[in-house]
Amino acid sequence: MIDKVFVDSNMLIYAHDLDAGAKQQRAADCLTDLWATHAGRLSTQVLQEFYVNVTQKLKRPLRKSLAREVVRNYTPWVQSLITPGTAVRASEISEIWRLSFWDSMILAAAEQNQAVQLLSEDLCHGQVIAGVRIVNPFLSA
16 A cells, blocks of 8 residues: 655645745655655645645746646545535644644645645644654755
């Protein structure tokens, strides 16, 4: 069985940000590895955050048509849908671990997908939350 790895939006964003320097290559390498192993997972929230950020917030934004194609390409990684139960679980994670609701939604979705890791630079590297280990792949970048 493949260990599932959930991907936060910052990984997708860096992979497509021409101004991200070493982080762009590191993110692209991580995503390539996840494609090869079929281990990558993400949520519709991640795809939404990716689209908004790469089309509106980057120094050199992606064309909307290109960002839309990236979203389409990653749809196989969405293995379970966000439900009211996901939101309730996120509220619990937020309260227990004192995290923002939106970070907790990412963790609830990772847990729901039975991911063993969450690739993100937004949370504490090495911490285990809701059974998911946080890994910041940029620490060595």
